[in-house]
Each structure stands twice: as structure tokens, then as C-alpha cells.
Amino acid sequence: MSIAVLGAGAFGTALALSLSREGHAVRIWARDPETVASINEAHRAPRLPDIALPDSITASTDIDDVAQAGTLLLAVPMQALHATLARVEAPLTGQRLVACCKGVDLTELTGPTGVIAHAKPEAIPAILTGPSFADDIARDLPTALTLACADDAAGKALQHQLSTGALRLYRTTDTIGAELGGALKNVIAIACGACIGEGLGDSARAALMTRGFAEMTRLAAKLGAKPETLAGLSGLGDLALTCTSELSRNYRFGLALGRGEVFDASLTVEGVKTAEAVRRLAERLEIDLPICAMVHEVGARDTSVAEAIRYLLNRPLKEE
Incomplete structure (x- = not known):
């Protein structure tokens, strides 16, 4: 064929x-x-x-x-x-x-x-x-x-x-799990880039990756995906690559946000629109996705990176 x-x-x-x-x-x-x-x-x-x-x-x-x-x-x-x-x-x-x-x-x-x-x-x-x-x-x-x-x-x-x-x-x-893993990792990559650009360090990035993966899994499961799909290449594998490499446009966009730099507007950054769409999905499904929500607000220039970090750090303490 x-x-x-x-x-x-x-x-x-x-x-x-x-x-x-x-x-x-x-x-x-x-x-x-x-x-x-x-x-x-x-x-x-x-x-x-x-x-x-x-x-x-x-x-x-x-x-x-x-x-x-x-x-x-x-x-x-x-x-x-x-x-x-x-x-x-x-x-x-x-x-x-x-x-x-x-x-x-x-x-x-x-x-x-x-x-x-x-x-x-x-x-x-x-x-x-x-x-x-x-x-x-x-x-x-x-x-x-x-x-x-x-x-x-x-x-x-x-x-x-x-x-x-x-x-x-x-x-x-499992098409839902595969496509949501690929979509949401771009959102988390923006968060990780902003974290490093703001100078918060690798420990903070690791925390964002882990809690971001929890959000990815939460939304995917709500929509009927299999958890093992998110633990595979299309979820965890893609998350690890995109959140740690400057070859990723989404990560570089986050870096620019954290550093207060202007990003090349001619480059497509899928995570920006995805964060907006995921925000709507989360509201419709009534599930809590705080990292994705903050990425949407920072990307829309409604919140600064520093304000988003403060919001995430001041959320109520909970079990993992």
C-alpha cells in the first residue's frame, strides 16, 4: 500500500x-x-x-x-x-x-x-x-x-x-491514552522549561514532571484510557524527553517565559493551545489539573511564572 x-x-x-x-x-x-x-x-x-x-x-x-x-x-x-x-x-x-x-x-x-x-x-x-x-x-x-x-x-x-x-x-x-500522553506532555514541558528558566533548579523540575504525570494519568483515566498506556512511550517516555531537552519547542518556550525573553512567534508551540483545551476539558469533567491550569494562565499572560509557582506551592497539603 x-x-x-x-x-x-x-x-x-x-x-x-x-x-x-x-x-x-x-x-x-x-x-x-x-x-x-x-x-x-x-x-x-x-x-x-x-x-x-x-x-x-x-x-x-x-x-x-x-x-x-x-x-x-x-x-x-x-x-x-x-x-x-x-x-x-x-x-x-x-x-x-x-x-x-x-x-x-x-x-x-x-x-x-x-x-x-x-x-x-x-x-x-x-x-x-x-x-x-x-x-x-x-x-x-x-x-x-x-x-x-x-x-x-x-x-x-x-x-x-x-x-x-x-x-x-x-x-x-488505546488511541485515547496514546494521544493524551503526547498532548499533555507538551503542557508539562512548558512548565518544566519555565521552572528552569526561573532558576528554580532540577529538583523542582523533577517534582513538576512527577506531579504533571499524575495529571496526565488522571485526565486520561477519566476519558477511558488505560493507565499502562500513559506509563509507556507515548506518555512517560515522551514526557522524559520533552521536559529535559532544549530541542523541544515547548520546553524552550517555557524557558523563555521563565527568563522573561521573547520567543520566536513563527514557531508552533502545541502545548499553548493544548493547555487551553485541557483547561476546558477539566472544567467540563470537574477534575483538578493545577499544573495544566497554571500553564494556560502563564501562556495567556494572565499570571506570571512567579505567581504560578507560589500558587502551586501554597496548595493544601495532601497524600500522594
């Missing part, structure tokens, strides 16, 4: 490059004609300029043409996922749509598979998530990810199709 990527960002291009090493011919859809020309003529992607692309990776601005592939990797920002799918005129009946984005949609308050099911109900939704940076995948460094698909037969087929020599995929049918 053929493979295509919707979105010419770093992660989608890296996945295309990894799959090309296994003999797959991969087509990429991009809105920008200059990006398409760069891929087709110079064999370079703007988001991975130092890595040469093989002839087996081609690009087009025609989304309906590219979307004819049997497996579509949806490598666009979470808040752009619904609009991207709406651009595709075909119903994509029986095609496997694999979300490669992390977050909660602000309009529907669902993860990527929920958006796919709403926009293209005839398709088979799945999500690829876990601890990974695009540059590592592009350079063929060992990476392990979670592939979640409620249809286990389709999930097995995708697992074999998308795994490569350096990219190892673990399968689950």
Missing part, C-alpha cells in the same frame, strides 16, 4: 526519509510551491536543509492527488488538522490516516483520532506518537514510538508498514 505525507515540516519529512530507506516511494503534500520545488529539484526540505533527500521522495501542491495513497501520514500542526482534512474532497474510504501531531483540538476538545473520525468518518484513524525529534529520525538514529489504532488488524498492518531498521513501533488499541 502506498504512503504519502500531508505536511512538509521537519517531522513529516523525516518520516518520509526513514521510509524511503526501506524502499518506499513517498509523496509529500505542501502548500508552498517553493517548498515543493526545493524537494523535487534541489532534493532538500526547508525544515531539514542539511539532509539530502532521495529521488523516491517527491512533493506536490495538489492535496487531492497526494491523498490517493492508501496510508496518509498527517504531519500538520494539531490546530490545523481539521482544516487540512477539509481540503481533501474525497471521503478517503478505507484509507489509513495516521496523525503525527500532538494536542487537543480547541473546537472539538478531542485528540487527533477524534478529529479524523469527525472529518473523514469512512477512513481508519490512527496516531503515531512518542519520544522523538525529527532530526534523530532523519539521521536514522534509533527511535521507538507508539502506534495506536482502535482497529487492531489495521494497526498491525500499519506497524509492519511503517517500522524501519531504526524506527521501532509498538502497537496499542
